[in-house]
Amino acid sequence: MTPARPAEAEVDIAARAQPARDYHAGMRIIVLGGYGHFGGRICHTLAADGRFEVHVAGRDEARARAFIAASGDRAGAMRPLRLDAGAAGLTARLAALAPDLVIHTAGPFQGAGYGVARAALAAGAHYVDLADARDHVAGFAAALDAPARAAGRLAVGGASSVPGLSGAVVQAHLHRFASLQSLDIGISPGNRTPRGLATTEAILGYVGRPFPLRREGGWRRAHGWQSLRRERYPGVGVRWLARCDVPDLAVLPARHPGLRDCDFRAGLELRRMHFGLWLASWAVRAGVVRRLPAWAGPLLRLSGRWLDEGSDVGVMHVDMRGTGVGDGHPLALRWLLVARGGDGPQIPCTAAIVLARMLAEGRLADTGARACLDLFTLDDYLDALRGFDIQATLLGPDPARRRVVR
Numbered sequence: 001m002t003p004a005r006p007a008e009a010e011v012d013i014a015a016r017a018q019p020a021r022d023y024h025a026g027m028r029i030i031v032l033g034g035y036g037h038f039g040g041r042i043c044h045t046l047a048a049d050g051r052f053e054v055h056v057a058g059r060d061e062a063r064a065r066a067f068i069a070a071s072g073d074r075a076g077a078m079r080p081l082r083l084d085a086g087a088a089g090l091t092a093r094l095a096a097l098a099p100d101l102v103i104h105t106a107g108p109f110q111g112a113g114y115g116v117a118r119a120a121l122a123a124g125a126h127y128v129d130l131a132d133a134r135d136h137v138a139g140f141a142a143a144l145d146a147p148a149r150a151a152g153r154l155a156v157g158g159a160s161s162v163p164g165l166s167g168a169v170v171q172a173h174l175h176r177f178a179s180l181q182s183l184d185i186g187i188s189p190g191n192r193t194p195r196g197l198a199t200t201e202a203i204l205g206y207v208g209r210p211f212p213l214r215r216e217g218g219w220r221r222a223h224g225w226q227s228l229r230r231e232r233y234p235g236v237g238v239r240w241l242a243r244c245d246v247p248d249l250a251v252l253p254a255r256h257p258g259l260r261d262c263d264f265r266a267g268l269e270l271r272r273m274h275f276g277l278w279l280a281s282w283a284v285r286a287g288v289v290r291r292l293p294a295w296a297g298p299l300l301r302l303s304g305r306w307l308d309e310g311s312d313v314g315v316m317h318v319d320m321r322g323t324g325v326g327d328g329h330p331l332a333l334r335w336l337l338v339a340r341g342g343d344g345p346q347i348p349c350t351a352a353i354v355l356a357r358m359l360a361e362g363r364l365a366d367t368g369a370r371a372c373l374d375l376f377t378l379d380d381y382l383d384a385l386r387g388f389d390i391q392a393t394l395l396g397p398d399p400a401r402r403r404v405v406r
Contacts, residue, residue: 027052056079095123110201121151127154161347173333205293249262
């Protein structure tokens with residue numbers, strides 16, 4: 001779904017700064033894609049908080065009602081809402097609903113533009129999205145900072161695992177480094193965790209496609225779902241990873257200009273799926289296949305046949321290398337997150353949840369637009385994951401003799 005850009009007359013509403021609001025009576029949140037893969041988890045978590053009126057929004061009101069009925073929302077905090085993010089007159093519709101915050105989860109965000117964000121700001125709401133599209137997040141501040149500041153509101157792009165969580169991990173351990181020179185990030189979800197169509201389309205959009213990557217102090221060309229790597233994670237086992245084009249590759253070198261290397265890989269637990277996609281990347285690179293996202297539906301249905309295989313264990317690592325504070329010796333750390341019991345999909349939802357709670361508590365007074373960096377701490381993120389079967393560990397440099405660094 002590609003959101004339509006609101007009419008200029010609608011966008012001009014943002015030029016009038018909105019007054020501060022008192023959220024003690026309850027904060028009204030619209031979650032676009034609220035009955036979807038990630039939106040549903042956000043709605044469920046915020047509705048259970050007790051401080052939010054959560055509107056489960058999407059083009060299909062019947063699906064929103066069915067989601068609420070199945071969620072066990074005894075407090076009545078959730079409400080169904082038919083709202084098409086791509087329809088004309090979105091600003092006027094949002095203004096009539098008067099939300100305090102709009103959370104946009106209805107990807108894919110590749111090529112989607114900023115129409116929904118502009119409409120939310122013009123209607124007087126804060127805005128957060130879960131965009132995983134590199135260009136969308138990298139260009140977010142330049143496109144939206146002026147209207148966000150004029151409206152007196154905060155707009156955040158990329159509130160997800162990357163760069164929301166990965167950026168918080170780096171910031172939490174930056175004090176250990178006199179010079180941070182290299183970041184290597186990887187994510188591998190468990191096969192038994194559900195996946196959505198929008199996420200599948202987003203991944204297929206860069207498979208086999210070239211993109212710039214920070215390597216050895218310069219920008220080099222890489223290709224999506226290539227450069228295979230085999231990783232062994234303690235207590236999890238072997239996972240294969242491949243390069244992906246994500247916001248971190250742009251926003252983290254900009255945030256940490258001393259970086260000589262910044263890399264990101266992801267992987268599918270079942271090797272037939274991971275290596276099948278790797279073969280497809282060569283077909284795209286050779287020009288044999290031109291529109292791989294068009295196959296998202298059939299490929300998602302095919303992967304659904306194997307949902308009972310593999311595990312429900314997801315893993316994420318952030319490797320940081322440079323020189324240590326004090327002695328100037330080489331320092332290498334690995335931050336490792338392991339999610340069990342199918343709780344992995346909660347991780348990319350948590351940045352938006354943390355931001356909503358901080359806004360409700362008055363702990364986030366920022367205005368303007370920015371990528372999801374430096375807005376919350378790693379502790380904020382991990383505290384929001386309490387109650388889920390998720391464990392984070394900081395390890396030393398040598399995989400053969402991992403040690404906890406306190």
